[in-house]
Structure formats: C-alpha cells, structure tokens
Amino acid sequence: MQADPPADRPALTIAKFDKALHDRSAFSCGFAPIDHFLKSSLSDQTKSGMVAAWIATAGEDPAVLGFYTLGALAVRSDFGPKTWQRSRVLDVPVIYIRAVAIRQDMQGRGLGTALVIDAMRRCLGIAEQMGAAAIVLDVLEDDHFDRRWRFYEDLGFRPLGDPMNPTRVFIPTSDVRATLGG
Numbered sequence: 001m002q003a004d005p006p007a008d009r010p011a012l013t014i015a016k017f018d019k020a021l022h023d024r025s026a027f028s029c030g031f032a033p034i035d036h037f038l039k040s041s042l043s044d045q046t047k048s049g050m051v052a053a054w055i056a057t058a059g060e061d062p063a064v065l066g067f068y069t070l071g072a073l074a075v076r077s078d079f080g081p082k083t084w085q086r087s088r089v090l091d092v093p094v095i096y097i098r099a100v101a102i103r104q105d106m107q108g109r110g111l112g113t114a115l116v117i118d119a120m121r122r123c124l125g126i127a128e129q130m131g132a133a134a135i136v137l138d139v140l141e142d143d144h145f146d147r148r149w150r151f152y153e154d155l156g157f158r159p160l161g162d163p164m165n166p167t168r169v170f171i172p173t174s175d176v177r178a179t180l181g182g
C-alpha cells in the first residue's frame with residue numbers, strides 16, 4: 001500500500017516483511033519484548049507460518065518505521081457479542097493482531113493509526129476467503145496502558161469480556177466492513 005505523504009515527506013510503503021529488504025537493526029518502540037520479537041523471532045515465525053508481518057518504510061530507506069503481524073486464532077463464543085453465542089459455534093474464528101509497533105521517534109504522528117487501519121483492510125480481504133468474525137488483540141500492560149487502551153478504543157475495538165485475558169479487545173469484521181467498506 002502507498003499512502004499519500006505530506007509534501008515534504010517521502011511516501012510511506014506498507015509491504016510484506018522481507019528479511020533481505022527490511023532493516024530492523026535500529027528499531028526500538030520503547031517496549032523491549034516487541035523490539036526483541038521483531039529482531040529475533042519474526043523471521044522464524046514468518047517462515048513457519050505462525051504470523052504474517054507487514055512493515056512500514058519511507059521512500060527508499062529500508063529502515064523499519066513500524067510493523068504489525070497477523071495470525072489465525074479461535075476465541076470462545078461465550079464471550080463477545082450475542083450473535084456469537086447464538087451461532088452454536090464453540091470456537092469463533094478471528095484474526096489476531098499479535099503486535100503493532102511504531103519506532104519511538106515516529107510515535108504520535110498518526111502512523112500507528114494508519115497501520116491498524118491497513119491491518120483492518122487486510123483482514124477484510126482475508127475474511128472474504130475464510131471465516132473470520134472479528135479482529136482481536138491483547139493490549140499490552142505497562143505504564144502507558146491507558147493511552148494504549150484509548151488508542152484501540154478510538155479505532156473501534158472493545159473488550160471481549162474474556163476473564164482469562166482481561167485486556168483482550170475485538171472489533172467485529174462486520175463493523176470494519178461497515179466503516180471501511182469492501
């Protein structure tokens with residue numbers, strides 16, 4: 001995907017992770033486990049099909065500015081909206097955003113929002129090919145939890161109501177379709 005840049009900035013590209021193309025060496029989002037995941041686990045996890053990763057870069061610069069990963073997940077139908085409980089499906093297929101992160105010096109400029117919206121559009125495409133009733137993610141808990149929670153709330157995510165995963169949030173695919181079209 002190419003996003004329209006402000007006049008003075010190079011175009012933002014969001015492309016599938018390519019170990020040979022994307023320079024992860026200087027990436028830091030301020031949350032060490034995510035940095036570690038990007039640098040040490042992502043290649044193996046993409047190779048083994050655990051996640052697909054999407055990377056934001058600017059212009060010709062290969063440095064990673066931000067990224068997100070998607071994977072398949074099932075959540076119990078006794079959480080979430082009433083329609084799930086009525087469906088008689090025990091395990092509801094969803095798409096799981098395992099990580100979203102923006103390089104620290106780029107945070108607060110709308111890039112995180114752009115990446116999550118890109119993820120939502122991609123999930124709509126996936127949901128055309130296989131059942132995926134929602135997008136789900138776990139909001140990380142640390143000192144920035146309240147801001148982070150608001151960030152996802154503003155994007156339409158709401159608590160799943162899973163007592164085992166109290167910071168797990170979801171947005172139904174139908175809501176994403178209604179908002180973004182497709």
Ligand SMILES: CC(C)(COP(=O)(O)OP(=O)(O)OC[C@H]1O[C@@H](n2cnc3c(N)ncnc32)[C@H](O)[C@@H]1OP(=O)(O)O)[C@@H](O)C(=O)NCCC(=O)NCCS
Nearest residue numbers: 100101102107108109110111112113139140144147148151
């Ligand atoms: C959370 C994060 C992805 C948001 O991306 P971003 O580009 O900074 O966000 P945007 O500019 O699109 O939107 C700004 C909103 O993001 C949230 N946000 C900004 N910086 C944040 C930070 N360091 N930690 C948590 N949330 C943050 C706030 O809700 C903010 O709105 P506010 O300024 O009104 O409080 C980014 O800050 C980040 O990578 N944080 C560290 C890693 C992380 O927390 N990942 C999410 C895992 S669930």
